Amino acid sequence: MKSIYTLPQLIENVARASPNREAFRYLEETISYSELHKKTDQLASYLISIGIKKGDRVGIFMNRCLETSIAVYGILKAGAVYVPLDTAAPLHKTAAIINDCQISCLITTTTKRRKVDTLLNEKSTLNRVIGDTLKNSIPSVAWDDVFSIELDDYTPPTILEQDLAFILYTSGSTGMPKGIMHTHYSGLSLAKIAADTYNFNPDDIFGNPAPLHFDPSTFGYFVSPLVGATTVIIPDAHLKMPASLSALISKERITVWYSVPLMLLQLLHSETLDKHDFSSLRWVLFAGEVFITKHLRALMKKWPNARFSNLYGPAELILCTYYNVLKLPKKDEPIPIGNVWANTEYKILDENNNDALENETGQLAVRSATMMQGYWNNKSLTEQSFHKVTIADGYEHIYYKTGDLVKLNNNGELLFLGRNDRQIKLRGYRVELDEIELTLLKHNDIEEVAVLVLGKDEEVQELAAVIKPLKGVSINLTYLREFCKIQLPSYAIPKTIEFMKDLPRTSSGKISRKEIGKLLEEHQL
Amino acid sequence: MKDKIVSYIKGNLATESVEDIDINEDLLGSGLVDSLGMVQLVLFIENEANIKVSPEEMTIENFTTVDHILKFIASKNKDQKQA
Numbered sequence: 001m002k003s004i005y006t007l008p009q010l011i012e013n014v015a016r017a018s019p020n021r022e023a024f025r026y027l028e029e030t031i032s033y034s035e036l037h038k039k040t041d042q043l044a045s046y047l048i049s050i051g052i053k054k055g056d057r058v059g060i061f062m063n064r065c066l067e068t069s070i071a072v073y074g075i076l077k078a079g080a081v082y083v084p085l086d087t088a089a090p091l092h093k094t095a096a097i098i099n100d101c102q103i104s105c106l107i108t109t110t111t112k113r114r115k116v117d118t119l120l121n122e123k124s125t126l127n128r129v130i131g132d133t134l135k136n137s138i139p140s141v142a143w144d145d146v147f148s149i150e151l152d153d154y155t156p157p158t159i160l161e162q163d164l165a166f167i168l169y170t171s172g173s174t175g176m177p178k179g180i181m182h183t184h185y186s187g188l189s190l191a192k193i194a195a196d197t198y199n200f201n202p203d204d205i206f207g208n209p210a211p212l213h214f215d216p217s218t219f220g221y222f223v224s225p226l227v228g229a230t231t232v233i234i235p236d237a238h239l240k241m242p243a244s245l246s247a248l249i250s251k252e253r254i255t256v257w258y259s260v261p262l263m264l265l266q267l268l269h270s271e272t273l274d275k276h277d278f279s280s281l282r283w284v285l286f287a288g289e290v291f292i293t294k295h296l297r298a299l300m301k302k303w304p305n306a307r308f309s310n311l312y313g314p315a316e317l318i319l320c321t322y323y324n325v326l327k328l329p330k331k332d333e334p335i336p337i338g339n340v341w342a343n344t345e346y347k348i349l350d351e352n353n354n355d356a357l358e359n360e361t362g363q364l365a366v367r368s369a370t371m372m373q374g375y376w377n378n379k380s381l382t383e384q385s386f387h388k389v390t391i392a393d394g395y396e397h398i399y400y401k402t403g404d405l406v407k408l409n410n411n412g413e414l415l416f417l418g419r420n421d422r423q424i425k426l427r428g429y430r431v432e433l434d435e436i437e438l439t440l441l442k443h444n445d446i447e448e449v450a451v452l453v454l455g456k457d458e459e460v461q462e463l464a465a466v467i468k469p470l471k472g473v474s475i476n477l478t479y480l481r482e483f484c485k486i487q488l489p490s491y492a493i494p495k496t497i498e499f500m501k502d503l504p505r506t507s508s509g510k511i512s513r514k515e516i517g518k519l520l521e522e523h524q525l
Numbered sequence: 526m527k528d529k530i531v532s533y534i535k536g537n538l539a540t541e542s543v544e545d546i547d548i549n550e551d552l553l554g555s556g557l558v559d560s561l562g563m564v565q566l567v568l569f570i571e572n573e574a575n576i577k578v579s580p581e582e583m584t585i586e587n588f589t590t591v592d593h594i595l596k597f598i599a600s601k602n603k604d605q606k607q608a
Contacts, residue, residue: 063556088540088556111555115541237553237585240563244585271580471580502564 005161006184008077010191010225011037018228021202025252026066026233033228036069039147043074043107043130045154046146050128052105054079054157055164059103059126060212061085061094061112061119064233067131067143068212071107072166072221076184079157081164083179084212087112088507095122097169097177101376107131109143161185167376168215168315179376180315189369190318191222193342197322198283198309200256204229205280207254209239209263214508215315216287219258229256239263242270250276256283258311260509261291264299265447269471273302287311287319289510290416290434292441292448293332300328312337312416316372316385316400320344321414334438336413337406344368346414347399348406353387361407363420365399372400424453426461429491433463436494439487440465443480445473448503450516451494465494466516468503475499496520526574526598530591533569538562548591563588570594576601 004013011033014021019034031039052058058075060082062068075082083101085094098106103124108116108131116129120137129140165184169177194200200223208220208231220231232252238245246267249257264286267273284299284306291310300308307326313319323338340346347355348362356362365387374382387399405417418434425431436451448468455461469475477497484493504515531546538558539546552558558566566588567578576598587597 063554088559118541235554236556237551237589240553240558240560241583241585241588243581243583247584269580270583275581501568502561504561 004188006076006159006163007165007187007222008040008073008156008159010188010222011040011073014225014228018202021228022230023225024066024069024231024233026064027235029066031066031069033225036073038151039070040073040077041151041154041156042146042149043070044077044156045149045151046130046141047074047078047080047105048154048157050105052078052080054159056080056105057083057101057103057167059083059085059098059106061087061106061108061116062131062212063087063109063111063236064208064211065109065111065235066233067107067109068233069221069231071131072212075107076159076165077156079159079163082166084166084168084217086169086211086213086507087115091115091119091122093177094119095124097179098124098126100177101167101179104128105130159184161188164373168213170315178378178381181373181376182318183373186318186370186372187218187222188226189343190218191226193344193370194219194223194319195227197341198256198285200224200227200229202228204255204282205253206231207234207249207252207257207259208232209234209245209259211507215313215318216258216260218318219256219285224256242266243272246270246272246276249281250278253280255280256285257281258283258285258287260288261286261295262289262505262509264291265295268295268299268302278303279305281306284308285311287313288508290334293329293335294441296325296335297329300325310335310337312414313366313370314400314402314404317366317368317402318370320346320366320368320370323413332442334416336409336411337416338413340366340368344370347387348408349387349401353401359408361405361417364402364404364406364414366402367397367399371398426453426463426491429489431463431492436463436465436488436492440467440484442487443475443483445469445475447471448511450503450511450513452513452517452520454496454517454520462496463492463494464496464498464520466498466500466503466520468500527591527595529573530566530570530594534558534566534591538566546591548595550591551589552591553585553589570598574598574601576605 014033015037021033022030023033023036024031058080060071105128106126110132127138131143133142134140161184165187166182167179169179206220206224210216224231238248310323311319312321321337321340323336345367347365349365350356350362387401389397403420406414409415422433433451437449440449447470451465453461454464504512506512
């Protein structure tokens with residue numbers, strides 16, 4: 001087979017070799033590689049006809065559905081850059097992103113009509129909508145009209161691997177979203193390294209629960225086509241109803257599952273894992289958050305035939321390290337994030353960005369083929385996030401500083417110790433908020449916990465813990481305080497302890513400590 | 526019960542402002558209610574209808590629309606009477 005350099009070649013390759021192979025599936029709907037190849041040519045042709053040029057940004061505003069695959073590859077084939085927008089975000093924030101990267105064309109589906117109508121009331125650079133016909137508004141075109149385009153006059157543009165492919169926006173800690181730029185090269189590198197690491201093959205069926213704006217979606221959309229496999233797009237409804245999700249994973253005979261730990265935890269608690277057949281599951285991959293070891297162990301017992309792997313990487317790198325959990329963890333210690341995978345190297349930096357001493361904790365900096373190009377329209381932030389090592393005049397190695405604290409264990413594996421900014425000074429003591437969380441999790445009745453600092457000035461700052469007890473358990477506060485006294489130094493005991501039935505989440509499923517902090521500051525708990 | 530559920534969703538859970546919620550409107554797929562909202566909705570229904578929803582009953586068939594929820598509550602009440 002010929003070498004490939006760009007993401008659209010992933011689809012072309014399989015469409016040529018096995019045209020009828022199923023590329024994506026969404027409930028009863030399905031699309032083969034050859035159909036996907038043709039429909040994405042039609043979308044690309046339409047985009048070029050309305051004046052979209054190489055490097056232009058095109059927005060995708062959709063729930064998980066089959067059309068997402070057409071949107072992603074259609075935009076890429078036109079030489080443009082896809083920008084997935086979180087449909088659950090407040091619309092003024094979505095408009096801010098649209099304006100930040102000057103999106104003129106938005107791709108959507110009819111199910112989002114109400115939101116798109118409201119979005120168009122916001123001041124933005126949008127001047128066209130694809131995927132729904134709108135009344136009294138900017139020009140729009142339905143999917144069926146795109147799919148009836150004749151391709152006789154279509155000439156695809158030349159795309160290089162260095163060209164931009166997609167921009168992922170994440171909410172920065174300052175509130176202004178950051179647009180992480182990835183190229184065809186970084187996306188394709190991810191696909192190649194992941195496929196080699198886990199030996200994926202054409203018979204695999206990937207379960208894709210990640211929304212497009214969240215970087216794990218690269219597995220379902222890029223890794224799976226590279227090996228000619230099928231991706232099952234998980235509907236939004238199933239992610240809210242764990243018992244149905246459990247039935248779906250079994251029914252679709254999914255072999256590769258990749259999600260945040262939260263979804264796996266919900267599956268475990270759905271009490272349905274004994275009812276279905278999960279023998280098809282080969283790999284269960286998780287990333288994005290720490291998977292609490294006691295929960296992981298319980299899940300591994302339910303799925304003894306699957307192999308489990310802990311992946312790590314900020315969206316700026318997509319992924320960079322992995323750790324295969326080969327046997328049941330004996331102790332409750334957090335599992336390592338492991339070693340860097342292929343085409344990747346790292347450094348551990350001290351507070352002054354010098355190489356940390358051996359066995360010391362420091363910030364992880366990574367140099368890899370999957371590294372972002374930089375932040376869109378934000379050169380200073382890009383410069384700040386890089387660590388440059390000059391090899392010779394005019395030639396340097398560029399590392400991305402992850403902001404995460406790590407150290408090596410005795411086996412030479414990396415341990416994740418929390419965010420750099422989660423290590424704080426409290427009345428002179430160095431306090432690791434993530435370590436307090438891990439300590440509280442030793443309590444048998446605690447399912448999840450978020451520890452944070454309240455108050456802006458250092459003199460009045462205090463620690464607060466918000467706890468989600470195991471379902472049906474009520475925790476005695478006096479006993480819990482005794483537990484804290486035994487387990488934690490006095491300065492690290494949270495002054496405020498509150499309980500919640502469930503913790504607020506970001507749209508990607510991570511615990512939202514920002515939201516919890518807001519609720520606490522406003523005395524709403 | 527229908528009005529109670531609709532007004533609770535409208536007032537406490539809806540992720541966008543809506544004038545009314547049709548009993549056949551897809552609450553899950555439309556994104557009108559997010560995951561945390563669904564947990565709250567289940568708790569609300571447990572209290573209001575005085576039923577217990579087990580984890581296995583957290584399914585699309587039982588919770589996609591207000592109509593589904595009403596039918597689910599009715600079937601639970603029937604089970605309780607028989608028991």
